[in-house]
Amino acid sequence: MMASTISSPLITHISWGRLEVDGYPPFKDAKVFPGGAREWDWRETGTRHNPGIQPGDVEELINKGAETIVLSKGIWERLQVCPETLKLLSARGIAVEVLQTEAAVQRFNELRESVPVGGLFHSTC
Numbered sequence: 001m002m003a004s005t006i007s008s009p010l011i012t013h014i015s016w017g018r019l020e021v022d023g024y025p026p027f028k029d030a031k032v033f034p035g036g037a038r039e040w041d042w043r044e045t046g047t048r049h050n051p052g053i054q055p056g057d058v059e060e061l062i063n064k065g066a067e068t069i070v071l072s073k074g075i076w077e078r079l080q081v082c083p084e085t086l087k088l089l090s091a092r093g094i095a096v097e098v099l100q101t102e103a104a105v106q107r108f109n110e111l112r113e114s115v116p117v118g119g120l121f122h123s124t125c
Contacts, residue, residue: 006034006035006065006116007034007035007112007113007116008032008033008034008035008037008066008108008112008116008117008118008119009021009022009023009024009032009036009037009112010022010109010112011032011105011108011109011121014101014102014105014121014123015123016075016123016124017123017124018123019105019121019123021037023037024037024038027039027040027121027123028123028124029041029042029120029121029122029123030119030120030121030123031057031060031061031118031119031120031121032108032118032119032121033060033061033064033065033066033118033119034064034065034066034116034117034118035064035065036064040057040120040121040122044056044057045057049074049078049079049080049125050080051080051082052079052080052081052082052085053071053079053080053081053082053085053120054082054084054085055082055084055085055088057085057120058071058085058088058089058094058118058120061118061119061120062092062094062118064118065116065118066094066116066117066118067094067095067115067116067117068094068095068096068097068111068115068116068117068118069089069094069095069096069097069117069118069119069120070096070097070099070104070107070108070111070117070118070119070120071085071096071097071098071099071104071119071120072099072100072101072104072105072119072120072121072122073098073099073100073101073104073122074100074101074122074123074124074125075100075101075102075122075123075124075125076125077100078125079122079125081098101121101122101123104119104121105121108121
């Protein structure tokens with residue numbers, strides 16, 4: 001895959017129930033990717049805390065050009081990641097980091113400076 005020349009927007013704030021991305025209204029949960037961001041609506045893929053982030057949740061990030069993906073587990077790390085999601089990312093050659101939400105935001109903001117990065121951010125538990 002060719003590297004994207006479009007960077008991902010900066011995440012400027014994270015607190016319980018609120019994620020702020022430069023140029024967008026506040027989100028509760030967000031998908032952030034090269035060139036944009038939007039609300040992450042778990043109902044789209046049937047995501048729940050357990051079994052966690054679904055393969056369908058990361059497909060949009062891949063389609064938008066992310067070559068590295070940061071997945072947040074929530075402030076209290078209650079959100080899991082389905083094994084199928086990690087298998088999909090591995091099969092597509094996508095680097096993935098799974099971190100507690102505040103750490104995920106920090107890592108995402110670091111990565112956005114150098115690689116096409118996408119992320120899923122859960123701002124509560």
